[in-house]
Amino acid sequence: MAQVQRQDIHNSDVPLLCIACEARHKGVCGALTPLQLTELSRHTKRHAIAPGGEMFAAGAGAGRHSNILSGVVKLSKLLPDGRQQIVGLQFAPDFLGRQNGPENTVTAEAATNVRLCSFPQSALEAVVAQSPETGHRLHLQTLRELDEARDWMITLGRKTAAEKLASFICLVASHHNPEKTPGKGVFRFELPLKRADIADFLGLTIETVSRHFTKLRKSGIIFVENNRQITINDMDRLLAASQGST
Amino acid sequence: MAQVQRQDIHNSDVPLLCIACEARHKGVCGALTPLQLTELSRHTKRHAIAPGGEMFAAGAGAGRHSNILSGVVKLSKLLPDGRQQIVGLQFAPDFLGRQNGPENTVTAEAATNVRLCSFPQSALEAVVAQSPETGHRLHLQTLRELDEARDWMITLGRKTAAEKLASFICLVASHHNPEKTPGKGVFRFELPLKRADIADFLGLTIETVSRHFTKLRKSGIIFVENNRQITINDMDRLLAASQGST
DNA sequence: CGTCCTATTGAAATTCTTCAACACTCGTGG
């Protein structure tokens, strides 16, 4: 009885760092028991990274893995001559790092201020060995990233510049207000990317991005302040502009 | 002793269907014991599908899963107005089917004649429950598909039409002669896609694809017979043409 | 105040698409 009680107390002892952490609820840590969290937290470090800071480069060893606590991370690829394509954006509480591969295939860079909770690969492996559910969550995140990548492929391959930009704004909006994205209300949020990054994400030049921002503004679909603050006046029209029906 | 012997005999009893199957070696079935294979094979069916035949549609329930025994499968997405983008090609012995999701997010269609070995979702789940290694293999395939999708994103977003076509030919070549792709020798193989599919894969029109085929032909990099038979005369030049250095 | 970074706008150049015509192959049926 006393035994049980003590265990209870012990189990409720979630590490301080984890208590308010989003990754514990929706991220990969969600499947861990307090004991496992405590064990993992012995190997974790928190980092703050400024915009432009690089977390890992394509070709580099797997190194440390991280949960994103806040901010937005760009995943990008480079062509030998310097052309760049952003192949994914990661938001809190996404997991960041190459699983099951010797090296990273993309470069990860902070788009905004980013806070990470990172741990060495060995710690992740130990956790997965103990908690198959965590392995499953990693698989689920990979599947979600695959879906997102393929969704973006149709944007890159088949949409016009105007549709691409509308798609991007929709994507960011959906991360600020999940669920009720196709709703009626007025959204207001900050773009996590500067024009050059948006261009690299959409496969366009900054000039084309800028021109189509202007068109969306003039058509009244969005309102822009300080280049980054976006207000969506008419979500339905934006959604329509992101697909066929111009 | 007699017990062990009987087990040995039993274990070596790989189902007939599986003996020559590539999926048993390099695919998801590779981690299964003969016993597990026998169990799984009780639920499997083989299908042959002609070019253009649809395996499953985006939005359809997960239904059956398959190993590709031979042939090439297109994974594609549609925009409401009918524009199409091929988001992936799958070759034997790839696994085909939506894991861990209620419904498919892409449409799968045979590009060539395709032979499948399929089984219901429940059978797959039973196998994964018994063989964690199989779950791991599925995760690895998902990671590989994610890498391929992201590689293709830079092709779609940042390459010129000429580079895109060269990239496509390289991609197909690498599946006909894995490993020594950057070698010197002369390759000859058949394209699994018709021009319209290549256009949908590259985010171009069939006319643009055709024009750049002609340019590659006239430049001597490739030789084309019957529209589909490709001979790569100079792999290094093709590789160079697929990236920056024209 | 000058410089760097970011963003916008215009004009010219380029690439890709669209529209149109034509060629080839392969079955089918008269």
Add this chain to the structure above:
DNA sequence: CCACGAGTGTTGAAGAATTTCAATAGGACG
């Protein structure tokens, strides 16, 4: 046996979209 049509692929000319080059403007910072 040949004509016909469907499916596939090539080529040309005109048009549209995007890029490139160039100039300008505002904000942040030393």
